Amino acid sequence: MLAHASPWYVHALQRTTANPAEPLSVPARMEWTTRPGSGPGAEILGQDLRRKRLLELGCGPGHNAAHLATRYGAQVTGVDLVGLQVRRARSHYGRLNGLTFVAGHALHYLQASDEQFDAVYSVFGAIGLVAPELLLPAIAQHLRSGRTLAFSVPHPQRGGLRPATDDRPRRDYVTLPDRTRLPLARWDFDADRWEKHLDRSGLWLTSAQEFHDARHGGRWPTTLLITARKV
Numbered sequence: 459m460l461a462h463a464s465p466w467y468v469h470a471l472q473r474t475t476a477n478p479a480e481p482l483s484v485p486a487r488m489e490w491t492t493r494p495g496s497g498p499g500a501e502i503l504g505q506d507l508r509r510k511r512l513l514e515l516g517c518g519p520g521h522n523a524a525h526l527a528t529r530y531g532a533q534v535t536g537v538d539l540v541g542l543q544v545r546r547a548r549s550h551y552g553r554l555n556g557l558t559f560v561a562g563h564a565l566h567y568l569q570a571s572d573e574q575f576d577a578v579y580s581v582f583g584a585i586g587l588v589a590p591e592l593l594l595p596a597i598a599q600h601l602r603s604g605r606t607l608a609f610s611v612p613h614p615q616r617g618g619l620r621p622a623t624d625d626r627p628r629r630d631y632v633t634l635p636d637r638t639r640l641p642l643a644r645w646d647f648d649a650d651r652w653e654k655h656l657d658r659s660g661l662w663l664t665s666a667q668e669f670h671d672a673r674h675g676g677r678w679p680t681t682l683l684i685t686a687r688k689v
């Protein structure tokens with residue numbers, strides 16, 4: 459059965475087996491990169507996040523959503539494809555105010571909702587894992603003019619790879635906690651190609667930053683962090 463499950467389901471299952479689903483203390487900062495403690499924090503989502511409505515696409519166990527709700531008083535909705543991840547997020551942080559975790563595909567969630575958000579974000583989450591020509595316009599519909607989209611993705615040159623030379627996804631892998639690798643499709647764009655897709659969706663790129671991580675050899679960047687605004 460597992461051979462046919464989404465790699466993200468197997469990923470969540472292994473994580474759940476390794477780590478107890480118990481209340482956790484809220485992380486002290488927001489992490490966008492592979493190296494905790496490096497890179498910007500929540501400020502790239504907006505200067506004053508109090509009572510702001512935020513949407514995370516691919517929230518996993520909810521650490522960043524919990525940080526934003528608790529430290530800033532934001533109203534955060536975290537969506538994840540895998541119900542088991544949502545269950546983990548609720549057991550870690552479900553006691554806190556301002557947090558809602560929903561199981562579902564990011565695109566389906568956006569298509570079914572008419573809510574407007576002050577910012578939408580993804581940290582190695584759904585953006586890059588869902589066709590950008592579908593996902594980015596769907597995100598743009600939930601942002602008013604001037605509002606922010608921010609997302610981090612594995613850097614397209616990680617480990618010496620080359621960025622995609624066309625708009626198609628390519629084969630990548632999820633490395634599971636037990637070091638098994640399961641294949642998936644990833645839209646592995648460089649900043650220019652993201653800018654083109656953002657532009658077509660009514661979003662303009664405001665920054666593109668890359669980050670290195672000494673634990674991954676340090677030579678190649680590991681994280682690409684993009685911010686954009688609704689036109």
Ligand SMILES: C[S@@+](CC[C@H](N)C(=O)[O-])C[C@H]1O[C@@H](n2cnc3c(N)ncnc32)[C@H](O)[C@@H]1O
Pocket residue numbers: 466467515516517518519520521537538539540543562563564565580581582583584587588
């Ligand atoms: C690498 S994890 C990152 C989790 C979290 N953002 C973090 O930084 O800890 C990727 C997450 O995206 C979720 N995901 C993958 N495809 C998705 C989709 N189409 N819609 C919503 N979530 C998705 C997976 O289930 C997984 O929890």
